Structure formats: C-alpha cells, structure tokens
Amino acid sequence: MQLDLSVSHKFLKPFELQQVYLMLQLKQPKIEVAHERSPINVSFVLDRSGSMAGEKLAYTKKAVAFALEHLDSRDDVSIVTFDDQVDVLIPAQKAVHKDQLIQVLHSIRSGGCTNLSGGLFKGVSLVKEKFEKENINRVLLLTDGLANAGITDPAKLLEKVKEIYSRNISISTFGVGDHFQEDLLVDMAEAGGGNFYYISSPDTLPEIFNEELQGLLNVTGQNLELAILPSEQVKVTGILGYEPKWGPETKINLPDIYSGDTKTILIELTVSPQLIGKCSLGMVKFKYDDVLESLSTVNFNIDVSVEATNDPDMLNTGVDLKVVKEVEIFETARIKEEAMKQADAGNFPMASTLLNTQKDKLHNLYASMQDSEVLEEINKLEANYQIMESQNYTAAARKEMKYTSHQTRRKR
Template identity: 30%
Template sequence: MKTPHRFFPHTLNPRSLALLLALLLGLLFVETALAGPLQLQAAFDNDTIYSEQPAPHYLEVLVTASQQTNTLRKRLPLNLALVIDTSGSMRDENKLVSVKQAAIALVNRLQPEDRLAIISYNTEAKVVLPSSPVRMEQEARWLIQSLRADGGTNLGAGLIEGYHQLREFASPRTINRVLLLSDGKANVGITSSAELSRMVLQEADAGTSLSTFGVGLDFNEDLMAALSESGRGMYYFIDRPESMKTILAREFNSVERLVVADIQVTITLAPDLRIEQVFANTFAVNGNTISVRFGDLAAGERRRMQIRFQPSRRGPGAVNKAAVVQASYRTPGGGGSGTLSRSIGLAYIKSQQAIAENMDKEVVERSAVFEANFARKEAAQAYDRGEKKQADSILNRVKKKLEGLAASSSRVQQEVSEMEDYQKGLEEPLPARERALEQKRVKYKSQAIEGC
C-alpha cells in the first residue's frame, strides 16, 4: 500500500512542537496583516546618522490599498453627481463637446443599483437631472447632449446643488462622490478658495468626496487642487479636451474599486529631529508632529510622502523611536474603521563609511524627485508673480543640492536635466498659450507626485 505523504516528522519533541506552532502562528499573523485593506510602510533614507556633523535626512511614508480586498465583495452602489461647467468659455476648443462625450461614456458604465445627478452651472446652477436610478440612462444621455455654453462661472452654486442632490440618497452602504468639471475661475457667487474648501471639507466629513477636473488652460489650478484635497478625491489636469473621456474613465475605475476612505496619517519625530520640509499635498505641522490627509484609495492605489529633517548633534547611540507613524482609515460600505502603527529607530555613529554603505538608494532617489518637483512648482509660482530672479534662485539651489546624487543615479540625473530644461524655457519668449500650458504641467506634476 502506498504510504501517505506526511508534512510533519514522525516524532516531535515538546520543544520542536512549540517552535513549529510559533512559526505557524507567525505566518498566520503575517498573512492576516497583509490581507488588511491598507498597508503602512515607513523608512528612513538612512537609519544611521553621523554623530560628529549630522546632515539632513529623509523619512518616507507609504500607504497602499490592498489589491485583493476589493475582489472579495460586490461593488458598492454609486451615488454620483456630475457638476459640469457650461460657462461661455466652454465653447472654445470643443471643450464642452468633449466633456459631454466623456459624461455619456460614464453613464454607459453605470449599473442598475447606481444613482446619477447632473448639474450644470454658468452664472447660476441648474439641476439638469435630479438624482435618479440608472434606469433613466437614456434620458440622462439626452440631457447631457442638450447642454449649451453661456454666461459666467458660479462654481460654488454648482457644488452646493451637487451635494444637495446626493444628500438624500447618501448612506454608509453607497459610495458618494461629486465630479466637478471646469475650465475657468470662480467669478460669480462664492469666489473665496478658503470658503469653498471649508464647504467641501464639511461634506467630506459627512461622507461625500469630491474629485475635480481642470479643463484647458484658464482654470484656477490652485483652487481645483485645493478642493480635491479637501474633498478627499483626485485632481486631474486635462490639457487636451479629447483626453477627457480617458481621464473620466480612470476616475470611474477608482470610484467603483474603492477600498479605503478618509486615510489620515500622523508622524511624530523624536525631539532631536527638526522638521525642515514636508513633501505632501495636505498636511499640518504641530511641533514635531505632522498630520497628513491622503483621502480615499482604490484597490492597488498608493500615496507616498516624505519629510526632510535635520538631526541635532549628539554622541553615538540608538534612538529607538525616532519616528512613530500611525494611520487611520474607514472601510466603505459600513465596514467600520481601522488603525495601523509603526515605529522605527535611528543610530548615531562615528563611521562615515558605514553610513555611506547603509544608505537606502531608492528612498534617496525618490527624495530627489520630491525635491526637484517641489522646486519646479515654487519656481513656477515665483515666475507667475513676475519674480524671475527668485525662480532662478530656487532652481539653482536645488540643482546644486542634487548634483552629488546625480553622479550615481540616472533617475536623479533625469530630474536635474528636467529642471535645467524648465529653467532654460523660462528665458525664452514663448507664446502665452504655450507658457500657460508649461506652467500648469509643472504644477500638476508636483501635485501628482504623491502617488508615485
């Protein structure tokens, strides 16, 4: 008779059995931790510091939504509001035509349990389609096609009506989101960025998120980015109207695959580590504690941020909790909430050679990417203010900082090269449209680098 395969040895002494059980429990714990909806990682660019003359260092924090979690459950019903700018400028370059095509493509992807509201706004807001089940999709397509462009840009009124339409049908068992599409600046009604952001944040706290789509070259990118951050959604820059359909489809994919919501991360550095710069879109600093809002994440999506800090001079020795990182989140669909935490240490040593050998090359390279993009954005803002010398000064300072790294990293070389190209471009007398396009691309890349 064939002997059955045995996983365990024929005999196990009590000590071996205890070790095996501990190993199996450990594997079970790892599997459970990895199976959660959100993973949290934190790492220093180097966990050793030269005690004699400490140089600035970087801490990187990464949150990643699980790829598997979303496959275990049916997609939640969507409760969406399309808020579409129909001001006069939307006639230019077929912007409204492209937006309508993209909106109809979105309607075609909705399922019977979903709801959709359509609001147009110019000088005033108009409810084109009250929040309705998707069985009304034929009417929705016809109403979208009927939109015409004229008048001013009362963005605030459009948002207020969009939230109003969703509120009656919003619940923990639905994904509630407003999609705001605009090509201009808020010039009628509520025009204050701070006031609009407060309204959006209040709605996000109540469970309705917001994603913004800036179309063309005339919209206020600072406002659209700020609103998406307050609304815990995404911000998209659409430089070519014909790409609107693809980008709106990308947003729809994220919404229907939502895994975690309202992600908030708190990082506390040891007192000897002085914060110099935070590379994140939405954050607050209180002493040595940084609070970062990462918003919502779909399956497989991630958000990354870094902190540059200056260690104080001190003797050799370990700092066990140099950084304590905590993350909180909610699970869409009434699945509750969760928290994660991680603490990592540093060691002050006297050996510069050991420090050089201990460097995390990938974190260092990404720190160069953050530095370069932040510098380009600052330079772009300075140039927009007419401060050309200040823009040059910002770029020169950061290029000099990255020169040493560029010698050994092709990725850093690329960042330095792009900075040089941008700086040379500022010297050239470009047509107004080309200049506006370049400035918006630079600012948008800085905003989007968080998801790298």
C-alpha cells in the same frame, strides 16, 4: 495592503541635532474589486458658460455619458450645470435608467458667466442627499473659465472645500483649455481629497473621465489615517504635502487608496540622540477601513529606531537613497511652484536659476543611483528651464507646469 517604512539615515551622530526623513509607502496590489466595491455617490458639476460652446461641451457630454454607462444600480448619480445660474439637470437618483439620463444630459446648452461656487455647492448638496459614510462620495467639477459669479475669493472657496472634505465628501476638478484658474482648481482638489486634471484638448475628455472613474470603481481602502508619536528626543517638523493636525500625536488624513495604487508619505523629523546605540524615533500608527472586508478597520503600529554612532564609515554608508530620491522629487515640485511665482512677477532669471539649481541636484542624485524616475524629472526641469530662458511662459505652459507639479504630489 502592504506597508513599508524606511529611514533616510540609519545612523546618526550622538548629541547633535540632525534632520531625518521617514518614508512610509502604502502599496495596494492590483486586484479585482468589481463585486466587493463600495457604491459610488457622485455628482457631475458641469460648466455650461458661453465659452464651453462647441467642442468642449460636446466632448463633456460624451465623457459623462461614458461614465454613466459604467455605473450600476448600486450607485447614486446627479448632474448639475452652471453658468451665471445653477440648475439641477438630474436630481440625485440610482443609476438605473441610464438611457434616459443620457438623453437628458444631451439637452445641455451653453449660456452665460461662471458661478463655479454655486455649481459646486449644489453638487455637494445632492451628494449629501444620498450620503452613506461607507460609500464613495465625490463631486466632479469641470470648468474652462474663471470663477466670476458667486463666491470668487479663492481663500473662502478653499475653506468651504476643506469643510466639505471633513464630512467625507471629496472633490476632483477638471480644467479645460487655457483660461481657467489652475491654482484654484489644483488647491481645491488637494484640499478636497480628490484629483486635478488639465485638459489641454477637449477630445481627451472621455479618456480623462475614464481615469477618474476607474479609480472610483477600484477603491480598496477608505478613511486612511496616519499618526506619529515621536520619542522625547525627536520633533516632527513636517509631513511633506500635508497640513498635519498637531498635538502629542501628529496626524494626517489620506485620500482613498485604489487597486494597484502606491502612496508615499514623507515625514520630516529633527533628532538629537542622547546616547550611543539604539535611538528610538517613536511609533508610526496607521489605520484604514478595508473595502474588501466589509469596511473592517485595519491597524498597524510600528516602532521606528536608528542607531547613534561616531563611526564615520557607518555614518557615510547609512543613507537610504530611495528615501532621498522621494524627498528630492517632492522638492522639485515645490521648486516648480516657486519658479512659477517668480515668472508670474516677471522675474524670469530667478525662475531659471531655481529650476537649473534643482536640475543640478537631481543630476548628482542620478549619478549615484541611475534611477529612471529621477531622469524623467531632470528632463521635465530642463523643459521648464527652457521656457523660462526663452520667456515663452504661455498660459498653456503654466498650466502644464502646475499639472505636473500636482501629479508629483498626488502620489502622496
């Protein structure tokens, strides 16, 4: 794994409080991991409520059957179905007799309400039965509706998800159609160290399940932990997209990293250099368990510094636009979230203004660096702006905005 560290401002003014961003990029080259991969311990938790009848349920069965075909005797699998009742369709077992498992899968029939929490917790309990810390332990939750039975309070559900993730079981969520709670499913995936997928059309289910499965089959690093030990003149004010554990060292845990994956972490600092010359920002510590080396722990410790100067030319030319770009793209995701809140309250003019202002900022950045990713974000903001201007803020449009915002944050 390659670790790159950049600073938004290489030069700072002495004796002034300034904001600086550290950008840490973890890059895992694309490599073949089939033989060395960690075993997978996965529970499929499937909504079978009445609204899943027809195409949704048919494609769900097809997607799970496809996933089962790609597991082998190293892996453990279970399947839970839920409506107002929760049933264990397939108890936790090795993925050996896959033809029999698929036959049982096809017996699912649609039913009543949506006890999402009950299905989730049953899936977690089945993963716990086969839990091994060195394995990939994950629950895949698919639903098309609202949580209207069991625990329905989002805050209580999220607390449970955080507790589950702290025990090394991650959760990915799949929302089908236009009637599920996208805010809840996104928050569950992010709190649970997994991924969220918006499935607007049921026929894309197999493709999306394959995307998730290929990630699980190609994990190269687990138990990623980042810590920042700031120097005396530095304060860590945030890590964008994460809830840090505050202390002498500011720490976060990161989701697993895959073959071909890049993770970008943005650390927000306030700095007040006390001397002209070299200014230490502190030390960045990173460690992970290498799947390709029998889960041996790999450690990186990097000292970070900038230079304090009064030279205006150095101050003007020492800005790293690549770091600025990543900060602004993250800010774009935050602005989309705020625009959705305004639109939810019926304040479409404010939603439009927020999106348009951020679009102008990205236009200025694009003029400086001609970056294709910035241009892509500009085009997405323009599409979102047009939705707010026309007040064509449908359930599908909101879900698409939420999904793209999550995708922006997911690479972190």
